[in-house]
Amino acid sequence: LEIHLYSLAGITVSFGIIINNTIVMADHIKHKGNRKVGVSLLAATLTTVGALVVIFFLDEATKLTLSDFAAVVIINLSVSFFIALFFIPSLSVAIKLRGNRKRMLINRKRRVVKVTGAYSKAIDFIIRFRVAFIILAILGFGIPVFYLPDSLPVLKDNYSKKAEPTKGEAIYNKTLGNRTFISDVKPVLNKVLGGSFRLFNDKLKGSNYYYSKGSDDVQRTRLNVRIGLSENGLTIEDINDVCKGLENMVTSYHEVDKFVTRVSDASSASMDITFIPEEDFTAFPFLLKAHIEDYMNGIGSYHASVYGVGQGFSNQVSSDYIQGGYRIVMRGFNYDQLREYAEELKERLIEGAKGRIKEVYFLGGDDRWWVKKDFRNYVSVDNSQIAHAGSDIGEVFNSIKSYSKNTIKTSDLFINGVSAPVIIRSDLSDRYDLWQINHQPIISSTGAGIKMGDMVTVHKEITDNVICREDQQFVITVAYDFIGNAELGRIIIERNVRETASLLPLGYTARSDRFTFSWEKKQKNYPLIFLVILIIFFICSVLLESLSQPLIVIGLIPFSFIGLFLTFPLFGIVPDEGAFAAMVLLCGIVVNGTLYILDDFNRLRRERSYMDRKELYLKAFNGKIIPIVLSVLSTIVGLLPFLLTGRDGQFWFTLAAGTIGGLVFSMIGLLVFQPLMLCRTFRRKNENKSS
Numbered sequence: 001l002e003i004h005l006y007s008l009a010g011i012t013v014s015f016g017i018i019i020n021n022t023i024v025m026a027d028h029i030k031h032k033g034n035r036k037v038g039v040s041l042l043a044a045t046l047t048t049v050g051a052l053v054v055i056f057f058l059d060e061a062t063k064l065t066l067s068d069f070a071a072v073v074i075i076n077l078s079v080s081f082f083i084a085l086f087f088i089p090s091l092s093v094a095i096k097l098r099g100n101r102k103r104m105l106i107n108r109k110r111r112v113v114k115v116t117g118a119y120s121k122a123i124d125f126i127i128r129f130r131v132a133f134i135i136l137a138i139l140g141f142g143i144p145v146f147y148l149p150d151s152l153p154v155l156k157d158n159y160s161k162k163a164e165p166t167k168g169e170a171i172y173n174k175t176l177g178n179r180t181f182i183s184d185v186k187p188v189l190n191k192v193l194g195g196s197f198r199l200f201n202d203k204l205k206g207s208n209y210y211y212s213k214g215s216d217d218v219q220r221t222r223l224n225v226r227i228g229l230s231e232n233g234l235t236i237e238d239i240n241d242v243c244k245g246l247e248n249m250v251t252s253y254h255e256v257d258k259f260v261t262r263v264s265d266a267s268s269a270s271m272d273i274t275f276i277p278e279e280d281f282t283a284f285p286f287l288l289k290a291h292i293e294d295y296m297n298g299i300g301s302y303h304a305s306v307y308g309v310g311q312g313f314s315n316q317v318s319s320d321y322i323q324g325g326y327r328i329v330m331r332g333f334n335y336d337q338l339r340e341y342a343e344e345l346k347e348r349l350i351e352g353a354k355g356r357i358k359e360v361y362f363l364g365g366d367d368r369w370w371v372k373k374d375f376r377n378y379v380s381v382d383n384s385q386i387a388h389a390g391s392d393i394g395e396v397f398n399s400i401k402s403y404s405k406n407t408i409k410t411s412d413l414f415i416n417g418v419s420a421p422v423i424i425r426s427d428l429s430d431r432y433d434l435w436q437i438n439h440q441p442i443i444s445s446t447g448a449g450i451k452m453g454d455m456v457t458v459h460k461e462i463t464d465n466v467i468c469r470e471d472q473q474f475v476i477t478v479a480y481d482f483i484g485n486a487e488l489g490r491i492i493i494e495r496n497v498r499e500t501a502s503l504l505p506l507g508y509t510a511r512s513d514r515f516t517f518s519w520e521k522k523q524k525n526y527p528l529i530f531l532v533i534l535i536i537f538f539i540c541s542v543l544l545e546s547l548s549q550p551l552i553v554i555g556l557i558p559f560s561f562i563g564l565f566l567t568f569p570l571f572g573i574v575p576d577e578g579a580f581a582a583m584v585l586l587c588g589i590v591v592n593g594t595l596y597i598l599d600d601f602n603r604l605r606r607e608r609s610y611m612d613r614k615e616l617y618l619k620a621f622n623g624k625i626i627p628i629v630l631s632v633l634s635t636i637v638g639l640l641p642f643l644l645t646g647r648d649g650q651f652w653f654t655l656a657a658g659t660i661g662g663l664v665f666s667m668i669g670l671l672v673f674q675p676l677m678l679c680r681t682f683r684r685k686n687e688n689k690s691s
Contacts, residue, residue, distance in 0.1 A: 001068055009642075009652055010072030016638025017073065017589065018080035020631035021045065024596060025084040027627040029092045038085050040599040043543040045081045047595070048588030049074050050535040054528050055584065062577055065651070069581075116618050119671075123614065126672055127679040133672065141558045142195025142565075145186075151177035196565035203568045204575050221280040222272060223289055223308040227296070229267035234301055236266040242302055243269050249295060253288060255279040273308075326482050326493050328500070331473040332508035341508065342476045345500050349480060353492060356483045363477040364466030380457045389450040391442065396455055399442050402426045434458060477513070526580060532587045533557060540591070544598055552677040553594045556669045560590040563665025564658045571657065578651040582658030589635060589659075590666035593628040594674060597621055617678060628670070632663050 001007055021041050028037040055070040056063060126133055152169045175181065190198060227242065243261050250259055250273060259273040275285060289306055296304035328345065332338035339362075346360040379400055386396060408424045438453030468475045482489035493512050500510040533554055540550035564582055568575050600620035608616060642656035 001071055004068070006065065007068045007072050010069040011076070012641060013069075013585075013638060013655075014073045014076040016635035017048065018076050019634045019638075020592065021077075021080045021084035022088055023630045023634065024624075024627045025088045026092065027624075027630075029089060031623060035085070035089055036603070037596070037599075039543060040596050041081055041084055043539055043599075044592035044595050045077050046539045047536045047591050048077055048585075050539060051532045051584050051588030054532050054535070055581075057528060057531070062580075065577060066581060112622055116622060119621075120614070120618060123675045126676055130676055130679060133676060137559070137673065139193065139195050140562050142197030143193040144197060144201075145193050146190040146198055146201065148176060148186075150182050196562045199569040200565035200575070203573075204579075221285050221308070222274045223285060223292070223306065225271040225273070225292060225296075226305040227269040227271075228303050229301070234266060236263065239263060239266060239269050239302065242299060243271065246271060246292070246295060249291065250288070253284075255284045256288070326480050326489060327513040328478045328493065328497055328510055329513045330476045330478065330500070330504075330508070330510045331470075332504075333473055335467065335474045338474050338476055338508065341500070341504060342478055344503075345478055345496065345510075348499065349478070349492075349496055352496070353482070356488075357480050358483070359462065360478060360480045361462055363479055364468035364475065376461055378459055378461055380459070382455050382457075385450070385455045389455065391450070391455070395442060396452070399440065399452060400437070400456065403437055526583075529583055529587065532584055536587060536591055540595065543595065544602060549598055549602075552598065552674060553591045555673055555677060556590050556594050556666055557587055559669025559673055560586045560662035560666040563661040563663070566665075567657050567661030568654075573654060573657055575658070576651060576654055578654030578656075579658050581651075581655050582662065585655070585659050586662040586666070590662065590669075592631070593624070593666070593670055596624040596628060597670075597674070600624060613678075617675065629667075632667065636660050636663060 021044075024037060024041060024044075025035070029035065052070040052074055055066045058066065151173050176186075194201075225246070227239065229239070240263050243263060247259070247261060250256055250271075255275055257274050257276045259271055261269065261271045263269040273288070279285070285308070289308070292304075292306050296302070296306070330338060330342055330345070332341070342362055346362075349357050349360055381393065381396060386392065404426060410422045410424060412419045412421050414420075437456075437458060438451070440452045441449045442452055443449050482492065497510055497512050504510060536557075537550045537554055540553045541547055544550060544553075561583065564579070564586065567573065568579065597617075597620050600623055601617050604611075604616040604620055605613065639656040639660055642652040643660070
């Protein structure tokens with residue numbers, strides 16, 4: 001593992017967690033004088049490790065962020081288990097942990113008896129009104145009724161062959177899809193039944209931007225202008241001139257507080273405008289937006305989007321990106337020849353589709369989607385005309401090159417003792433004119449003159465300007481959009497792939513690569529929480545030798561999630577990947593306390609079957625509650641550095657905030673929910689005594 005920000009953060013986060021094993025073992029040796037808690041420690045360690053292992057099944061982007069973090073925590077937890085199992089018992093003998101004075105022991109027992117009596121009465125109260133507590137817990141977590149669609153769509157395509165809704169769809173659309181229900185009942189129902197899950201989900205929808213609830217940037221009114229290139233052949237100086245003109249106009253208004261202009265390249269720029277506080281809520285931002293729209297409408301070579309106040313504006317008539325839902329990937333060892341085959345395929349597609357295919361694009365590679373358009377001028381030559389004029393390709397190329405805007409970088413030169421780069425560009429490029437190219441005469445080596453337009457044809461194409469090579473083969477993707485039925489589009493692409501493959505020589509291939517929506521490409525990480533819970537269930541089933549008690553352990557996870565869900569809306573934190581990492585971490589941590597108590601409870605049931613089961617539970621609870629609380633506090637302390645650094649840490653801040661909120665709420669679940677789930681066990685023993 002490499003040492004970097006995420007691995008170091010894994011060490012910091014694991015500080016509090018690895019101490020938990022030491023705390024539990026030391027406390028058990030101190031009061032029980034044995035190491036029987038080792039099995040519980042093993043299960044607790046495995047649940048946390050099992051939860052973190054899921055990180056390695058995430059999408060590549062998230063896994064790249066969290067894999068080293070998870071690996072460091074897993075290694076530290078594994079080492080801490082062996083230290084707690086072997087080193088701590090040996091150390092306890094040397095420092096004599098059981099050296100309490102008798103008076104202190106008596107005072108401690110008096111406090112324990114007093115607190116235990118109060119908690120026993122609380123358990124009786126909880127069990128008596130268990131239905132109310134269960135309903136309160138469910139509503140606190142939330143029922144995701146807000147995920148219900150407003151209506152069920154009726155499929156009317158060639159695949160389903162269904163023109164009318166089914167009985168279930170009709171009933172749904174008349175009841176839950178009714179307009180009155182959607183407008184009047186559903187919003188109230190979402191708030192009543194949604195619980196903390198609804199609040200978290202609403203916050204998650206706005207997680208594209210990370211901000212503070214009280215931040216001035218959120219409260220300030222602003223205008224955002226995005227400028228893009230509509231025509232090819234323009235330079236970065238051209239778009240800079242457009243931005244300067246816009247700046248001069250904005251500068252003339254004293255109501256503007258600040259504007260920031262960014263020129264990214266020759267095809268894109270942006271301007272962000274803020275106003276003096278007195279004008280934030282006046283009509284001036286709307287007036288300035290209208291002036292900017294008029295200014296950008298007067299520039300034909302660029303398109304612009306203006307938003308921030310009022311209705312968004314855009315004069316862009318086409319997309320800046322090549323989409324191409326239908327794609328044919330061609331591979332070959334000679335790029336020029338492969339390009340010729342691609343050109344032939346393009347002609348067949350346009351002619352065979354009868355107007356249903358408007359544009360065909362050539363892309364480099366077979367895995368590039370939403371590629372930004374790049375306009376290129378291509379020159380086609382007529383070899384017969386060149387030969388008739390007594391010229392050659394070299395002379396034609398040199399004449400055409402003089403009109404190109406391409407630059408050539410040469411070696412640096414020393415000017416007045418300073419090294420400066422030298423870039424050569426044709427002086428004719430600023431006077432670029434297609435008419436001149438077509439009518440410019442060139443003199444061949446034989447002295448004959450001929451117009452360039454008789455020998456060459458210049459045409460514009462859209463491309464991504466990338467040449468891709470994989471496994472010693474060049475790759476060209478022929479992409480296009482099809483207007484019409486999906487089945488007809490499939491037939492056309494399959495027919496053209498077969499025709500192209502039959503024409504290609506040995507060493508060249510063609511295959512279809514139609515774009516389809518895939519959950520693998522748009523993978524959501526949050527459903528993997530169910531895999532974490534399943535892993536914990538199996539581990540707990542082995543330790544507790546039961547299939548019902550693991551449900552009690554898992555039941556503590558939703559309680560911790562309530563705390564996590566409430567943390568983000570209450571403190572104005574927008575969740576990101578850190579929220580998911582916090583959920584995974586909570587699944588592995590919060591179940592540990594329940595495991596310790598239930599393991600002791602089962603052991604006492606076997607050793608003292610004659611005692612009341614509620615008393616046995618209280619005895620197990622008393623024996624483990626102090627190390628559990630200390631473990632929670634040590635974990636919180638280990639996460640505090642990420643909170644103290646502020647929200648600049650983004651991922652680590654949300655991880656710490658979500659985990660701390662979940663740990664605090666898990667204690668409520670431990671005190672209230674756990675005895676509630678064991679109430680049948682308590683009653684069963686009392687019934688046996690009565691009989």
